[in-house]
Amino acid sequence: MADEGKDNSVNPELLAERKKATFDVSELTTLIDQSTDVTEERKEVEKFLYDDPNIPHPFSLLGVSSEEYHKKVLATAKYVEKKISNVDLPGQIPGGTPYLYSSYIRYIAAPSESPILTHTALFVPTVLTQSTEEQAANWIPLIDNGKIIGSYAQTELGHGSDIKQLETTATYDENTEEFILHSPTITSIKCWPGALGRTANFAVIMAQLYTKGKCYGLHMFMVQLRDLESHAHVSGVKIGELGPKMGFLGADNGFLRLTNVRIPRLNMLMKHAQVLKDGTYVKPQHERSSYGTMVYIRMGVISNASLELGQACTIAIRYSAIRRQGVLTDGGSEVKILDYQTQQYKLFPQVATAYAIYFTFQKMVKMYIETMNNLIAEKLNEMHVLSCAMKAMSSHLGATGAEICRQACGGLGYLHASRIPMICALIQASCTYEGDNTIMKLQTAKYLIKSVKMMENGENIGVTVQYLKKKKDKGPSTCMTEFVNMFDTTTANMILEVDKKLNNDLKSSENEAIAWQNNAVNLARCSHLHAQVFVIRSVHEFLLNTKLSVSLCQVLEKLFELLAIYWIQDNAGEILLYGKYSPKKLQEINSRIPDLLNVLRPNIVSLVDGFDFCDASLQSVIGSYDGRVYERFYDYLSNLPSNKLEVIIICICL
Numbered sequence: 001m002a003d004e005g006k007d008n009s010v011n012p013e014l015l016a017e018r019k020k021a022t023f024d025v026s027e028l029t030t031l032i033d034q035s036t037d038v039t040e041e042r043k044e045v046e047k048f049l050y051d052d053p054n055i056p057h058p059f060s061l062l063g064v065s066s067e068e069y070h071k072k073v074l075a076t077a078k079y080v081e082k083k084i085s086n087v088d089l090p091g092q093i094p095g096g097t098p099y100l101y102s103s104y105i106r107y108i109a110a111p112s113e114s115p116i117l118t119h120t121a122l123f124v125p126t127v128l129t130q131s132t133e134e135q136a137a138n139w140i141p142l143i144d145n146g147k148i149i150g151s152y153a154q155t156e157l158g159h160g161s162d163i164k165q166l167e168t169t170a171t172y173d174e175n176t177e178e179f180i181l182h183s184p185t186i187t188s189i190k191c192w193p194g195a196l197g198r199t200a201n202f203a204v205i206m207a208q209l210y211t212k213g214k215c216y217g218l219h220m221f222m223v224q225l226r227d228l229e230s231h232a233h234v235s236g237v238k239i240g241e242l243g244p245k246m247g248f249l250g251a252d253n254g255f256l257r258l259t260n261v262r263i264p265r266l267n268m269l270m271k272h273a274q275v276l277k278d279g280t281y282v283k284p285q286h287e288r289s290s291y292g293t294m295v296y297i298r299m300g301v302i303s304n305a306s307l308e309l310g311q312a313c314t315i316a317i318r319y320s321a322i323r324r325q326g327v328l329t330d331g332g333s334e335v336k337i338l339d340y341q342t343q344q345y346k347l348f349p350q351v352a353t354a355y356a357i358y359f360t361f362q363k364m365v366k367m368y369i370e371t372m373n374n375l376i377a378e379k380l381n382e383m384h385v386l387s388c389a390m391k392a393m394s395s396h397l398g399a400t401g402a403e404i405c406r407q408a409c410g411g412l413g414y415l416h417a418s419r420i421p422m423i424c425a426l427i428q429a430s431c432t433y434e435g436d437n438t439i440m441k442l443q444t445a446k447y448l449i450k451s452v453k454m455m456e457n458g459e460n461i462g463v464t465v466q467y468l469k470k471k472k473d474k475g476p477s478t479c480m481t482e483f484v485n486m487f488d489t490t491t492a493n494m495i496l497e498v499d500k501k502l503n504n505d506l507k508s509s510e511n512e513a514i515a516w517q518n519n520a521v522n523l524a525r526c527s528h529l530h531a532q533v534f535v536i537r538s539v540h541e542f543l544l545n546t547k548l549s550v551s552l553c554q555v556l557e558k559l560f561e562l563l564a565i566y567w568i569q570d571n572a573g574e575i576l577l578y579g580k581y582s583p584k585k586l587q588e589i590n591s592r593i594p595d596l597l598n599v600l601r602p603n604i605v606s607l608v609d610g611f612d613f614c615d616a617s618l619q620s621v622i623g624s625y626d627g628r629v630y631e632r633f634y635d636y637l638s639n640l641p642s643n644k645l646e647v648i649i650i651c652i653c654l
């Protein structure tokens with residue numbers, strides 16, 4: 001059962017916590033799902049998937065060999081795909097693949113560890129958005145019926161962040177009307193693509209296109225790697241897996257070396273750029289035609305970071321509501337660790353971060369749909385930059401937040417059985433993949449500096465950088481407007497200062513890149529603040545514009561006030577230096593923390609319940625809905641395969 005023991009045998013400590021809540025949890029869940037219908041549909045999908053004994057319990061995978069792990073998670077992933085494709089579930093795209101942004105994707109059986117994650121999240125969207133209709137008609141049926149399982153191969157051993165330097169070549173041969181794909185050096189070996197190690201039989205490969213002796217830069221090619229029936233390597237393909245890594249145990253990341261592999265001309269993804277039969281290159285109409293796909297994929301990272309952080313918070317808060325440690329008075333009863341102010345200040349801001357980023361993500365989805373419907377170059381560029389800044393900030397805060405949750409659970413948080421180490425490993429990886437966070441921030445900074453120039457020239461600037469016009473704080477009216485102003489003015493002034501320094505350096509440096517280098521730390525910091533401004537503004541607007549009951553609105557207001565203060569503390573240096581706020585002002589703001597923690601304390605268990613993660617999705621012995629931490633932990637120990645052996649063989653040999 002998904003929520004075993006949900007209605008009975010709940011630990012009385014948690015029952016009491018839930019009774020203290022001042023708002024209706026289901027209203028909060030509806031905000032995430034966006035309608036009660038979706039909540040119902042999601043629950044249907046959960047029941048459909050998790051009440052199935054053919055889906056193995058994750059603990060049965062602990063400690064198995066990498067081959068066995070891959071075999072089991074692949075079998076499960078295929079089973080789930082097949083099961084989904086046989087019924088008409090809501091929120092699907094063709095082929096039974098759950099739509100990336102459907103509100104219940106987070107509940108689908110351990111997707112981030114599936115060898116076909118890259119297929120679903122990268123390969124399929126790329127094929128769908130970068131192919132011509134004719135190409136899609138060829139490939140999509142094979143993808144739909146599970147014949148083609150794909151990887152997305154961009155990164156090489158020698159280059160990841162600086163993709164312009166990728167070395168893999170795709171050279172057009174007019175005589176045979178084929179491209180020849182080749183990895184000319186060891187550093188050109190594709191390295192990291194998911195599903196490549198053992199699973200994929202096709203990959204979208206990013207390679208430098210050569211035709212008529214001229215290089216036209218990076219383009220995408222659909223390349224078969226393994227036989228569709230026997231799974232044998234295609235001639236010229238050397239392929240394998242990367243070995244043990246921190247997380248993504250089942251994701252099957254691999255390497256690939258291509259030696260003069262020939263593919264038909266029409267295997268170049270030609271929706272935008274094309275190579276004609278005679279080798280003539282036709283450039284894309286829009287230079288940034290693949291931005292839409294990149295934005296879409298990065299938004300997936302943002303939503304995952306917030307929901308995975310939400311999972312870590314759910315586990316840590318429930319555990320902290322049960323766990324007792326230490327006494328405050330001689331002979332007094334042991335204290336719930338959730339009642340320690342330090343524990344609250346570790347965890348409550350993480351709950352706030354998870355909700356704030358998720359609600360901001362929902363706003364971004366609307367902006368994205370609008371942008372894609374009206375394809376205006378500047379808007380697409382702004383959306384692209386926003387997705388870079390938000391991706392970097394969300395994955396960074398998700399990773400640091402999950403680590404805080406891990407430490408908040410003491411020793412048990414370090415065990416895989418708590419699930420938090422795996423959550424940490426998953427979010428940490430997202431700081432690197434889909435664009436290393438530093439690179440994302442530096443890209444964002446370029447846009448910020450360009451916006452300053454545009455503003456100075458009297459040109460219109462994007463909606464996400466309007467705060468640049470606000471060098472002075474106009475004064476508070478409510479707590480949240482005060483914080484929005486504080487972030488606006490601090491960020492605007494910091495960007496203007498960095499721009500000034502950059503301009504001076506540009507005049508004195510031998511080249512532009514060196515001037516940017518001299519300011520890179522501050523430029524990256526501006527990007528982080530730019531994303532935080534967007535989130536603080538978004539949650540403020542969310543509270544103003546969403547129809548909420550008074551009771552929920554009051555709790556969310558306090559939650560986001562706490563978040564703003566937490567971020568103000570984090571940016572105190574910039575706020576004093578660039579925002580020109582006084583230390584006294586910061587002191588006054590900090591003094592509000594204890595009151596906020598007290599107001600949130602009775603609601604915090606219900607706040608994490610609001611995410612509505614079912615036990616089967618949390619996969620945690622210490623974080624389940626019923627709060628039976630110690631009983632479940634003892635069961636887990638008793639059922640560990642190694643503990644079932646009466647005598648450990650190795651001990652007899654010693």
Ligand SMILES: Cc1cc2nc3c(=O)[nH]c(=O)nc-3n(C[C@H](O)[C@H](O)[C@H](O)COP(=O)(O)OP(=O)(O)OC[C@H]3O[C@@H](n4cnc5c(N)ncnc54)[C@H](O)[C@@H]3O)c2cc1C
Pocket residue numbers: 118122152153154155158159160161162191192193194248253429432433434435436437438439
């Ligand atoms: C779990 C996981 C899954 C992945 N899946 C895929 C996949 O499916 N397909 C795929 O193609 N790739 C995949 N990747 C690869 C990933 O996209 C790259 O690792 C990433 O782009 C970083 O490139 P790199 O590893 O070469 O690091 P590098 O680019 O070498 O970066 C190393 C360090 O140098 C810094 N640095 C680099 N350049 C600069 C600069 N100009 N200025 C300042 N600092 C700089 C970076 O910030 C970083 O700290 C995956 C990676 C991981 C971890």
